[in-house]
Amino acid sequence: MTQLDAVLATAARDFDNSLERLFRLVRIPSISTDPAHAGDCDRTAAAIVADLAALGFKAEARKTKGRPMVVAHYTPRNATAGMPHFLFYGHYDVQPADPLELWQTPPFEPVVKTEKGVARIYGRGTSDDKGQFMTFIEAARAWITATGSLPIKATFLIEGEEESGSPSLVPFLKANRKELSCDAAFVCDTGMWDARTPAITTRLRGLVHEEVTITGPRIDLHSGAYGGPAMNPIRVLSKVIAALHDRNGKVTIPGFYDGVADLPKAVRTQWRSLDFSEAKFLKDVGLGLPAGEKGKSVLEQIWARPTAEVNGIWGGYTGTGTKTVLPSKAHAKFTFRLVGRQDPDKVLKAFQRFVKGLIPKDCKVAFSGRGGGSPATEIPEDNPFIARSARALKDEFRRDAVLMGSGGSIPICRFFKDILGMDSILVGFALADDAIHSPNEKYNVESFRRGIRSWARIMGEFGA
């Protein structure tokens, strides 16, 4: 019997207790967005610290301007200088539970229900993210129980403000750079491809936004008295938006694609082989034609291609009935999803140049976005941490881990890279139907069980 076999057997024997420990955390309504629950957040952090300390971690609930940050370090008995050291990140705060009346069981009274043969743990935070980060802790417990130690150096960082936008995280990382810098970060806050197929999320799009105001006449005009000779700023803005994409769905801003690389062939092949129906994906939201770049699959359009999107537009009279106004101003909000090495600042500047080039000389344009933005996070699919984690996941699930993208952004990955200099390996066991942020949030018992086993395997994979 290998060490790992013993660890997995221990986890299996202890699984009912693992569930009960998760339940204990779920019972505390640690809603970070609601000041009334600040005490609940503190209690949750304290409970995690106590649990980790009992396992031999050097664990503390560290003060921030907001909710405490759980930091726990584990140094194996036989630790060597060359032994890998990983940060494990999760968050103990949860979304508010309202609307309460839509919950079939009380959100903070976790319960396992078996429906159509699938056992599910219901409760706020079961999937996002208490159930997920507890897979780390239970895997660590199994290793320590079975072998007396972890096979790697580990630092657990469990924050309490993720659902509030993590306001304390960046200052905390900066203030504790040395303490928290590891070889890589494992983040357990994402999903599987499907209930049978594990996934590692290796691509997160970046984001930069801008707001554009175009002024034509200096005041609103009567469309009878001025219609014809007076330029309408809605026309100008529409020309800008219409010019943003060519007929093949490609963004036309000069220089926009600088830093965008073609997808590696192996990744494209894997994505094309996935059980994914483009037609169903679009039909579910009432559409039928992929609107992104022609020749790219829908998954590639979301996971590996940048976008230029209008999130809002307004100008002139928008009430009921008619008003024959020729408006002074028209406005639109834009966001750009970024991939590869696209530079948010360069994209913004290129966009501004592009807009200015389309404005008649007697109209004005103002840009009121606050700048900032974040580049994409991409970890090369051949990164050794990715490859070895994928191997461990395949051992557990008997299926290749999908190297997924995500159309959205997970800012912590940028922070870990920029402040702590380490890549993030995103491995999670949530499923699309987990209803995170919604009533009746759940986490499958199998997600929890195989999550624990997966981390036990990943720890073993990198162990001595």
Next chain:
Amino acid sequence: MTQLDAVLATAARDFDNSLERLFRLVRIPSISTDPAHAGDCDRTAAAIVADLAALGFKAEARKTKGRPMVVAHYTPRNATAGMPHFLFYGHYDVQPADPLELWQTPPFEPVVKTEKGVARIYGRGTSDDKGQFMTFIEAARAWITATGSLPIKATFLIEGEEESGSPSLVPFLKANRKELSCDAAFVCDTGMWDARTPAITTRLRGLVHEEVTITGPRIDLHSGAYGGPAMNPIRVLSKVIAALHDRNGKVTIPGFYDGVADLPKAVRTQWRSLDFSEAKFLKDVGLGLPAGEKGKSVLEQIWARPTAEVNGIWGGYTGTGTKTVLPSKAHAKFTFRLVGRQDPDKVLKAFQRFVKGLIPKDCKVAFSGRGGGSPATEIPEDNPFIARSARALKDEFRRDAVLMGSGGSIPICRFFKDILGMDSILVGFALADDAIHSPNEKYNVESFRRGIRSWARIMGEFGA
């Protein structure tokens, strides 16, 4: 001394009384939009009826569902079957006076003030329209006083709901079609070209409107999760708006210009000869480049060319900050100003076809305008009533009357044409700085004086 000389001399002698009679009307706050002033409207109508009856008119305040309609007929002693018969239209109701604190003298206490050598009558309704329709009545009084009769058959129609959209006018015209049908209608509710130059407004643009809603995804989407493959309806709507005009400012809707005739050369020549600065007109509203059809003057663009205008646009997130939404719907309100024989219904249908042709197959478009609309009103510049009225105005002002257009619409002209079968001759003496609908409305004493003289001349022109 001719008859006309005697009439003009009488008007001159009686002018102070004319002013006082105007003042009496201005003192009654006949605000038709405010039910609290219904009694004031009734009193105003009664005062006009009494005045016209004293002059020998068969005058009545006729009931409507709203404010009474003053109808007064005058048949000259020597009337013949072939004697011309004109309807004279004005309105005795006025706009509300608020904001009261911006008035320098109380709105319903008329006063003459001389500023920079120009005598002005201040008060709500002095220009719009009590001062204007009183020019009819005072001209008629001068004729009757000097000669014992009017030289033409006359029907005066002074309504009390013009500022409320004339809800009773159409039913009243329909119910009294025979009684009110004349050879032509004279309408005194427009302006001069400038303080020295009389004008007849011969072209009023028509108007039709439409509201467009484009639906892409059936629900708002997360722009990270769907951005790329999901079509954004704001993009679709912008393409529609951007496609509405070509680079020369011409509307591109197929069939849009059906029924639009070129401007007669004589009119174009007159308009080009006017003291009108295109640069100043645009600069006053903060613009510098005529946005209408290239090769057409600004006046031609407003007075004689149709438009396709967006009056409002909205969709997605329009609050402060950012929200990374890919919206389900985008909306815009459109109006089309019409000229010549453009058919509002055909223009709407052509626009709808045009829009449908630009919508991707998986998006939807809905049109929620209520239809309706009105065609343009154009009286050929060589119409004999126009030509002879222009001659009378030239006699008074020693300058050619400008045959103007108006970018806006005056619905009564359509009603007179459609219901009573007669053209409207729009002759008025208001000036651009009269501040109608605003605080400190005024009517120049010269507008009033020469307005009376002009109508005296026009009546004489058509008299036996």
